Amino acid sequence: MPKKVLAAFLCAGTITTVVFFPAPAFAAVGDTVLEYGSQGADVQTLQEQLKELGYFPNSVETTGYFGTTTKQAVLAFKNDYKLTDKEKVGKTTETAILKALAIKKASASSSDTLRKTIIDEAKSLNGSPYQWGGASPSGFDCSGFTKYVFAQAGTSLPRSSQDQYGIGKAVDKAALKPGDLVFFSTYDSGPSHVGIYLGSGKFISADSTKVQIDSIDDPYYWGPRYVGARSVIEN
Structure with missing residues (x-):
């Protein structure tokens, strides 16, 4: 759960306490878990990452909606990397995705040099x-x-x-x-x-x-x- 930020304001002679929640970081790095039916910028980022790794079809637009295509891509990735928890994408899966992307980038740089x-x-x-x-x-x-x-x-x-x-x-x-x-x-x-x-x-x-x-x-x-x-x- 994100840390709460408390602020006190003086309104009409009374003190009112307001609770702020900071905007979530990239979903899989924070506490939010992406799964079937999720939507938004985090899902689109996930789709683009999986597309770069070859799991999300190049012919399919990254819409930001976690539907069947995204589910299949996530399951394929998790199967290759021996990850569990079905199609859900949390911190462990995102860490594995970022590591795979880093390895691919290093490999591409090495192959370009060769x-x-x-x-x-x-x-x-x-x-x-x-x-x-x-x-x-x-x-x-x-x-x-x-x-x-x-x-x-x-x-x-x-x-x-x-x-x-x-x-x-x-x-x-x-x-x-x-x-x-x-x-x-x-x-x-x-x-x-x-x-x-x-x-x-x-x-x-x-x-x-x-x-x-x-x-x-x-x-x-x-x-x-x-x-x-x-x-x-x-x-």
């Missing part, structure tokens, strides 16, 4: 000579290039393009991020060529003569040969 390191390293090798079976700046083949670049960023990759295609998670072309691996079918069926996505439709790879930057949608060569992408970086 992606930048990979891109910077890859670009620094632009123009390096091609060499079949090469995996060093003196000469690269396509998978030797990606393996070397990722190793400089502290991430280990398998040696062949086919094996690199089998790790991490698949990424839709429209959702590509700098640092993702992009694959093409060139001299052989399947993912026989691999490069590193740079952003803005560009990728870098060890082509048949040197390391160079190309358009992933080049209609004359790379576009028709694109077979997919993988991400080995969290977020």
Whole structure:
């Protein structure tokens, strides 16, 4: 219960005592418990937090009303974090949500740094000579290039393009991020060529003569040969 604030006023010759209750803090941090049927700014904040964590659907508006969608999102979160008390959101749940958000933010910062390191390293090798079976700046083949670049960023990759295609998670072309691996079918069926996505439709790879930057949608060569992408970086 919030602390009471007492104030005395002199009205018409009598002393009147008035009790003030301070405005509640964010519900789950104070004593208020959010549950099915609750509404207001605190509920909307909860919905936005759960949306950021991937529990509240992106396609659903955050209305500030604790309905079925919010209940399902809360239950999914609490199940993942081994929390009880059904769909109610009190101090324990809010603490867990804030901790999850902090971890996600730290992870995103770490992954952004890793992606930048990979891109910077890859670009620094632009123009390096091609060499079949090469995996060093003196000469690269396509998978030797990606393996070397990722190793400089502290991430280990398998040696062949086919094996690199089998790790991490698949990424839709429209959702590509700098640092993702992009694959093409060139001299052989399947993912026989691999490069590193740079952003803005560009990728870098060890082509048949040197390391160079190309358009992933080049209609004359790379576009028709694109077979997919993988991400080995969290977020």
